[in-house]
Amino acid sequence: MHAGVDLGGTKIQVAIVDRDHNVRGTDRRLTPTVGTPDDVADTIAASVEAAAKDAGITLDDICAAGVGSPGQIDLNAGTVSNAGNLPGWKTATYALGPQLSKRLGGIPVSIGNDVQVAVDAEVHLGAGRPYKSLLGVFLGTGVGGGVVFGDELWVGRGAAGEIGHTVVEAKGGAPCPCGRSGCLEAYAGRSAMEIQARKWHEAGKKTKLFKIMEEKGKTRLASGVWDKALKKNDKMAKKLIDRAVWASGEAIGSAVNLLDVDAVVIGGGLGIRLGQPLADRITEAMKPRLIKPNDAPPVLVAELGDLGGAIGASLLVSHLDERVGQKTPGAARNPQGTTKPIKGHH
Amino acid sequence: MHAGVDLGGTKIQVAIVDRDHNVRGTDRRLTPTVGTPDDVADTIAASVEAAAKDAGITLDDICAAGVGSPGQIDLNAGTVSNAGNLPGWKTATYALGPQLSKRLGGIPVSIGNDVQVAVDAEVHLGAGRPYKSLLGVFLGTGVGGGVVFGDELWVGRGAAGEIGHTVVEAKGGAPCPCGRSGCLEAYAGRSAMEIQARKWHEAGKKTKLFKIMEEKGKTRLASGVWDKALKKNDKMAKKLIDRAVWASGEAIGSAVNLLDVDAVVIGGGLGIRLGQPLADRITEAMKPRLIKPNDAPPVLVAELGDLGGAIGASLLVSHLDERVGQKTPGAARNPQGTTKPIKGHH
Numbered sequence: 001m002h003a004g005v006d007l008g009g010t011k012i013q014v015a016i017v018d019r020d021h022n023v024r025g026t027d028r029r030l031t032p033t034v035g036t037p038d039d040v041a042d043t044i045a046a047s048v049e050a051a052a053k054d055a056g057i058t059l060d061d062i063c064a065a066g067v068g069s070p071g072q073i074d075l076n077a078g079t080v081s082n083a084g085n086l087p088g089w090k091t092a093t094y095a096l097g098p099q100l101s102k103r104l105g106g107i108p109v110s111i112g113n114d115v116q117v118a119v120d121a122e123v124h125l126g127a128g129r130p131y132k133s134l135l136g137v138f139l140g141t142g143v144g145g146g147v148v149f150g151d152e153l154w155v156g157r158g159a160a161g162e163i164g165h166t167v168v169e170a171k172g173g174a175p176c177p178c179g180r181s182g183c184l185e186a187y188a189g190r191s192a193m194e195i196q197a198r199k200w201h202e203a204g205k206k207t208k209l210f211k212i213m214e215e216k217g218k219t220r221l222a223s224g225v226w227d228k229a230l231k232k233n234d235k236m237a238k239k240l241i242d243r244a245v246w247a248s249g250e251a252i253g254s255a256v257n258l259l260d261v262d263a264v265v266i267g268g269g270l271g272i273r274l275g276q277p278l279a280d281r282i283t284e285a286m287k288p289r290l291i292k293p294n295d296a297p298p299v300l301v302a303e304l305g306d307l308g309g310a311i312g313a314s315l316l317v318s319h320l321d322e323r324v325g326q327k328t329p330g331a332a333r334n335p336q337g338t339t340k341p342i343k344g345h346h
Numbered sequence: 347m348h349a350g351v352d353l354g355g356t357k358i359q360v361a362i363v364d365r366d367h368n369v370r371g372t373d374r375r376l377t378p379t380v381g382t383p384d385d386v387a388d389t390i391a392a393s394v395e396a397a398a399k400d401a402g403i404t405l406d407d408i409c410a411a412g413v414g415s416p417g418q419i420d421l422n423a424g425t426v427s428n429a430g431n432l433p434g435w436k437t438a439t440y441a442l443g444p445q446l447s448k449r450l451g452g453i454p455v456s457i458g459n460d461v462q463v464a465v466d467a468e469v470h471l472g473a474g475r476p477y478k479s480l481l482g483v484f485l486g487t488g489v490g491g492g493v494v495f496g497d498e499l500w501v502g503r504g505a506a507g508e509i510g511h512t513v514v515e516a517k518g519g520a521p522c523p524c525g526r527s528g529c530l531e532a533y534a535g536r537s538a539m540e541i542q543a544r545k546w547h548e549a550g551k552k553t554k555l556f557k558i559m560e561e562k563g564k565t566r567l568a569s570g571v572w573d574k575a576l577k578k579n580d581k582m583a584k585k586l587i588d589r590a591v592w593a594s595g596e597a598i599g600s601a602v603n604l605l606d607v608d609a610v611v612i613g614g615g616l617g618i619r620l621g622q623p624l625a626d627r628i629t630e631a632m633k634p635r636l637i638k639p640n641d642a643p644p645v646l647v648a649e650l651g652d653l654g655g656a657i658g659a660s661l662l663v664s665h666l667d668e669r670v671g672q673k674t675p676g677a678a679r680n681p682q683g684t685t686k687p688i689k690g691h692h
Contacts, residue, residue, distance in 0.1 A: 145604070147604065149495055149500055155606070156479060156607060157606045157607075157641070158606065159606045159637065159638060161604065162604060163603075165600070165635075166512075166600035167514060167596045167600045167635060168516050169516055170515055170592075170593070170596040171515060180635065250516040251513070254511070254513045254600075255512070257505075258493065258509050258512055258601060258604075259493065259500070259506050260505045260506035261503075262502075288526065289513060289526065291505065291508055291511050291524065292505060295503070
């Protein structure tokens with residue numbers, strides 16, 4: 001068995017996965033919001049143990065673990081740097097791989113980028129299965145992504161896939177949480193959309209968004225809040241989602257012109273919640289930008305849902321197995337090519 | 347020996363290349379501006395024969411030919427469709443590969459995209475040699491490009507590399523010759539730049555551009571005209587080149603965020619003419635858009651110059667050799683990996 005860990009700013013999701021990629025047990029808990037990276041590693045280890053128990057096994061039965069993490073990843077060293085949403089990690093570099101390995105009885109631990117591994121899971125096990133090349137666009141708090149060419153995740157020098165920070169409006173574009181302006185994320189990231197909604201709301205514009213948020217007991221405009229506001233025909237919600245669709249069409253259309261991929265997969269909290277109708281709107285929005293509008297690639301919704309990140313992280317391990325000497329040869333020989341899911345420098 | 351053909355709207359450039367990729371003979375002649383695709387095929391065949399003579403060989407000594415062509419290419423069928431700059435070809439589909447083969451004694455002929463093959467030549471034999479992944483951006487009449495991942499040209503579903511039609515300004519952007527607006531080519535393609543210069547000139551703005559053009563006996567603002575106007579400190583030329591640099595920085599910076607490539611190679615008539623100083627300006631212009639500004643990939647100038655397209659077309663043939671049974675086994679076994687220079691669906 002392998003453990004896959006999806007490390008997010010809000011929650012840690014663990015899946016225990018067998019060699020055929022079936023999920024055998026899970027655990028989900030809140031990410032510590034105070035403390036140090038060591039506390040995060042402790043929490044992950046406890047979550048892996050709980051997930052093992054859920055699967056009816058013990059830590060001893062787990063051969064390896066993969067972690068999908070935010071921040072900047074050094075794939076070889078297993079370090080994570082500048083993970084701004086994690087406690088004590090904003091400017092730190094932390095050896096999450098080795099530290100977690102120590103806490104899990106010395107098993108090999110591989111670290112990858114959170115969105116990249118989720119895209120990898122979609123191409124090997126999810127909506128991207130029929131395709132050999134893919135652009136994954138994950139609409140969540142921010143906008144992340146991943147690119148797959150010839151069935152292999154392309155990581156470049158480690159950070160490929162950042163479609164959220166490709167330009168849509170270079171001049172006079174909306175402010176982006178990254179500090180730049182006019183990026184896709186400035187229009188289609190939930191965080192940027194919430195900032196804009198709050199501004200308009202404070203300026204006296206009417207919206208049901210914040211009332212729905214309170215009713216749902218949330219402090220943020222979560223994906224479900226947007227969904228409900230749209231269903232109630234809230235004008236401001238509609239306007240901000242329209243803007244997100246427009247910007248997604250421009251950025252994804254541009255990326256399709258550059259890469260001519262077989263398919264686009266939309267994921268992330270907001271993407272999964274709004275589903276195929278959103279994907280269909282993005283298809284229409286990208287066509288005017290495409291040089292081959294009559295040959296637009298299909299835009300699909302990620303299939304693996306909330307567990308996609310954890311399952312994708314477990315795929316890091318098949319790859320690791322190769323390097324550490326086929327500890328679990330079965331998993332390293334599946335027909336879908338996960339023996340070498342990642343390409344680039346590492 | 348192989349023949350490589352760079353088929354352009356203005357000229358046909360042929361290079362006769364040996365198995366070590368040395369150019370042994372060349373021919374260059376004007377592309378027919380009237381007539382049919384058959385006339386273009388006749389002219390190419392005559393040019394190949396002349397280049398063979400220049401190399402001290404005959405047509406019988408040429409084992410295969412590759413053609414880098416504008417328009418939409420079907421790599422398997424060897425057809426070229428919608429090549430708007432070629433006579434009688436705007437809406438036609440023409441079997442250039444088979445037709446040229448017939449005119450060259452039945453040797454195999456492979457057709458590729460003109461800019462893609464030039465980028466392929468740069469990564470295997472030119473400025474991109476030290477790198478495994480590359481973004482090629484060719485600034486010419488239009489703006490074309492190509493992407494290389496893990497030493498292999500990525501063609502996607504045939505048309506990958508079109509960075510000229512990635513968005514810079516989605517709203518209120520400059521008009522692009524493609525009919526859309528705000529594309530990179532709308533700012534950095536010589537054709538779009540000339541249209542803007544003529545508009546400003548007709549509106550009474552001063553410039554030396556058109557005087558220099560006439561002095562050089564040209565009817566278009568060729569790359570040398572822009573170069574000379576810049577050297578004479580012409581304000582309008584400076585402004586339009588500044589704009590091209592700015593837009594290139596935005597579009598290339600976005601592509602680097604998405605693909606995290608090892609290097610960027612600037613080519614094309616204008617790119618090669620303005621050279622490394624232009625490339626250095628593009629580096630500075632892209633940094634504000636990069637999510638890793640301190641780890642910007644080097645921006646280099648294409649090394650193979652005017653012959654790059656023809657040499658790149660000859661590389662199509664190494665690939666073809668594999669399919670037709672190692673007709674020239676030496677060329678198919680060079681250490682730089684040109685045995686499989688192209689990846690995607692074909």
